[in-house]
Amino acid sequence: MAADLTDQTATPFNLALVGQSGRLGYEALLFVASLRANSPKFNGRVLICEPQPGPLWPKDPRIEPEDLRSALTDLGAEIIPFDSVHFGAAYPYGNKIEMLSALPKGEPFVFFDSDTLITGELADVPFDFAKPSASMRRTGTWPEIELYGPGYTETWKSLYDAFGLDFESSLDLSEPDEYWERYLYFNAGYFFGSCPHAFGEKFLEYALAIANDPPETLVCQSLDPWLDQVALPLVIHALGGGRDSAVHDHLDGPVSCHYRLLPLLYARESEAVIAALEAIASPNKIKKVLKGYDPIKRMIYQGRGEKVRALFDQNDMPRREQAIRNRIKSNGFWMR
Template structure:
């Protein structure tokens, strides 16, 4: 048994959390763990109140079996909201956990997957977004090695030697959309330490590299390597394929995901109790209920999608259909 953690707060994430919770209950009815939605409390690091206050949303999330997990932001807050996932982990019960980004649909039984929680891993559904080496250096090897050396980690053991030198896939790099481990306490403390130290003192090798929004994805491979993990085994291939979909933004879901994912999304979204809440969020109203998502879908051939996500975004924007 394991628990699931996602982040929820006022605005877009509260509506995404409804779809996540509903899809978990619909497509993994045998799941015996707890679904925690970590919600940051207001405080000096927030320039607004991040809590979910809408009564209809809170009632629906409770009906779907989600448990709110309030926590105080002591390191990130408004300046880096991606840091929520880093700070929230240690507030979980000390049991195996799977973190999911809130913009995830569960499309198959996660509880049936053979997780080895003693060997942490994370999503490989990523592009080579970081680092972006300067023409005159340092390169991928020098940048990543500087981080492994800083934390006393074995850089050589992290490499995929089937990939060429100075090619981004040679280096351990994940999407932070899902990751797991047996100990929230150890994982969360390690994640917070590594991320905080990198943010405070990037070092010479990172001097020309952007840390925002990439800080979580810079620290994550170091955490996983430090705790004895690595790239996910083939046995977890159902994540990001048949059993979960990290859809990112609704126009991108309609642009690139399978007919099965779209059908499951719309079946959930049109349940009366869910539609009553989601229609109140303009991007979802436009994409799902006003059927603009179908117009986005007609712009693309799923068998021949653009190689880069940015190209998809540009096509959707030119058609006047982009929404966040």
């Protein structure tokens, strides 16, 4: 398989994710442990971007306790600070926008949400950093079309027009008009590009403009939590990327799993993913740290994950995620 890889695969790149107090810090440890276990060929930097205390954070957002910080650095991760200037606690998804300025300028990067496991060899993924892209494991969450309101075309075109971007070239013409998949849309669970500063400057510019001065077509649309996913396709399109990337055959597939929350992982992911999670969580040194976070302790070490798994027939899963969540909650097993 390695013989088929393009030259871009050999390009060194940095891995970035957000880590902070609470769940995201512990998820970052699971991520880095899975990377070390399942991607031995990856030799780039692993940068855990940490928001710093400031007026936009009512509580200190830095990673704690100290044994968690030590466990991350023992696995070769670097914790790098960034300041929250625009978003902070009011819109924590903005972390993935503001942290880009703290990454090394001019160096290719791949960002992952912390609630991701690396399950295969990341070094073999054929990234073409000159053509950025993002996760295609998404559903039609935005925009929500009102009966007498603007349709998909009018809504998305207004955004492309606002930033002087060519709308027509972003469309997937194999999909019918006014069907959500015709329009460029990603999950922000991962994205990549050739320079985090160039990417981040556009991401911040577009997100702030959409939030502060949206086109009239957005008057009935919610931007919380969707702001990052509304701006992201515009950024990728502006930088010459799109939906067509060989990366999509690897990430959100054999090489990575964006599980979102542990109850959802046990409910709907494969047995192989569950085995990978429990394998990386088993060494005593890691286990001692992870038990400091109650949802991980109960889900992985006290068997609650197995109880969640038993609620579902993997060959007949509910079609909507909300139905999965509701079944877990009604049985008293929901944690986050």
